[in-house]
Amino acid sequence: MDEQLTYGEQLFVDWAPDESVWTPWAKPVLFNSPALSKKGLFSPSAVEGIPELETFANPTGRVVIVDLPGVNSVRAAVTLAGLGYRPVPLYNGCEGPSAVIPVRELMDAVEGATAQIKDRGLSFNAPPAFLLDSRRMSGFPAFGNFDNRWLIFPQDFPSGNLLLSKGFSEVVLVSLPDGAVQKDLAHVLLRWKESGLAVKFFSFATQDALPLNVPRSAQYKLFFYRALAKLGLHPNSAGGFGDVIATPSETSHGGYG
Amino acid sequence: MSEEEFYVLAASSVGIFLFWVPWIRDIMVIYDRRGRYAGIAAFFAPFFALGILFLVLRNFASLDVRNNPVYIVFYMAFGLAWCGLMTKCFSFLGLDFRHDVAEQDNYAADVAISGAVLGSMLxxxxxxIGDGPGWWVVFFCAAVATVVWMLVWVVIDQVNGVCEAITVDQDLATGVRFAGFLVASGLVFGRAMAGNWVSAAATWTDFWRVSAPLGVLVVVALLLDRLFCLSKEVPRQNVFVAGFLPAGIYIFLSAYYVLRLGAW
Incomplete structure (x- = not known):
């Protein structure tokens, strides 16, 4: 069966093997990019880890969310994989021409780190380290741009009940600056906190996990929050986010003359 | 067919294209995680719903509709477009077909959304059902029934967080149970709209009179949702006991009630 996979699909399977408990939450969007359909388009090199995170050993009972910009997120994944965590890629924006968020370097890093992750021989039940790109809602889309901004929702993560039932007791957020919580991620962390998980952040300054105060949004648990939040984003026909913002036609009849 | 009906048919055709083509495309095209086949129920739901509408039109619509293939096609297109429009509303009620089913491969959401498609078509x-002066009566009745049906959905969801249990916890039992409730309530609200057209006020009065006993079903559903709520000890419920059994009871009770009411 594996022989029928494209190169990108094979990379995805290396990151998220079918047998892994966390694969149902992994996002294949970035791996499904046409640029990753053939080997050799990039020249991937091994990715260096983030030494500060090496104090993160003994992952028992701990879930990690890495919310760092672009390549740094993959660097954290390499370090955490070395400590026994299974990186779970949640990158949900596609690649495209004139992209609002450039993802080519991220893809290059993901490809480069694949062998490093695979060679660790991680357990299928290893604690997860969910990977996000903190730039996901950055940039200013304009007409003609490929708008690949994206958001994450509680539905993109395992529930607090599931994590608790599997013996996890704390969640640690790795972000910059220390403890920065993006609005979309707050919806996830608050639910987990309500479930009974201890929510902490990793301090690069003290190299320790400290209690995190998660800001509560007025839209928290609003039943139409997800539909509302997605307005203005551009879904991709193959899944995830990313599409060209149509330029108004010069021959349209919307104006005068 | 009048000029007005022709425009309604044209608008319905556009609606079918806008709402159902992406639906099928999302199931077929969005990159799948191998080994998970969520979307099968959602794929067949619109066809099944259309079959229900066809049976209703052929057997219970006014005589000039049930014996006229052109009007059968007209109301089926209208119904399919209406149902498609409702699927877009589902995401504002907590169930997002594209995100939960096509992308997340969530079986619980697949079943729940399929139940919602059937419920909205009911x-x-x-x-x-019954005689009426034209398509706008169908539109009025469908709008009233569907809006109230959605309000009941929101109440059930807000009290016990059913949609979160379906989409975040991915609990199949909750998905099946909620799908059963949506079908059962759709059946009662649909029956409450049946009858020969007299006036909007009379329709409104009849609707509340016939659908009032659904309140019992809502209370039962709220109690069962509370009984089968998820926790760290039970992150997933038994699909038969907490899913198929209650769903079957909901549908049985509503079908029994509708049959007991008899003709409109």
Whole structure:
């Protein structure tokens, strides 16, 4: 069966093997990019880890969310994989021409780190380290741009009940600056906190996990929050986010003359 | 067919294209995680719903509709477009077909959304039962029934967080149970809209009179949702006990009630 996979699909399977408990939450969007359909388009090199995170050993009972910009997120994944965590890629924006968020370097890093992750021989039940790109809602889309901004929702993560039932007791957020919580991620962390998980952040300054105060949004648990939040984003026909913002036609009849 | 009906048919055709083509495309095209086949129920749901509408039109619509293939096609297109429009509303009620089913491969959401498709079509179908002056009566009846059906959905969801249990916890039992409730309530609201057209006020009065006993079903559903709520000890419920059994009871009770009411 594996022989029928494209190169990108094979990379995805290396990151998220079918047998892994966390694969149902992994996002294949970035791996499904046409640029990753053939080997050799990039020249991937091994990715260096983030030494500060090496104090993160003994992952028992701990879930990690890495919310760092672009390549740094993959660097954290390499370090955490070395400590026994299974990186779970949640990158949900596609690649495209004139992209609002450039993802080519991220893809290059993901490809480069694949062998490093695979060679660790991680357990299928290893604690997860969910990977996000903190730039996901950055940039200013304009007409003609490929708008690949994206958001994450509680539905993109395992529930607090599931994590608790599997013996996890704390969640640690790795972000910059220390403890920065993006609005979309707050919806996830608050639910987990309500479930009974201890929510902490990793301090690069003290190299320790400290209690995190998660800001509560007025839209928290609003039943139409997800539909509302997605307005203005551009879904991709193959899944995830990313599409060209149509330029108004010069021959349209919307104006005068 | 009048000029006005022709425009309604044209608008319905556009609606079918806008709402159902992406639906099928999302199931077929969005990159799948191998080994998970969520979307099968959602794929067949619109066809099944259309079958229900066809049976209603052929057997219970006014005589000039049930014996005229052109009007059968007209109301089926209208119904399919209506149902498609409702699927877009589902995401504002907590169930997002594209995100939960096509992308997340969530079986619980697949079943729940399929139940919602059937429920919304039952609401529409009820408006086709009996004699009436034209398509706008069907539109009025379908709109009233569907809006109330959605309000009940929001109440059930807000009290016990059913949609979160389906989409975040991915609990199949909750998905099946909620799908059963949506079908059962759609059946009662659809029946409450059945009858020969007299006036909007009379329709409104009849609707509340016939659908009032659904309150019992809502209370039962709220109690069962509370009984089968998820926790760290039970992150997933038994699909038969907490899913198929209650769903079967909901549908049985509503079908029994509708049959007991008899003809409109």
């Amino acid at each position: 609401c529409f179908s009820g408006g086709n």
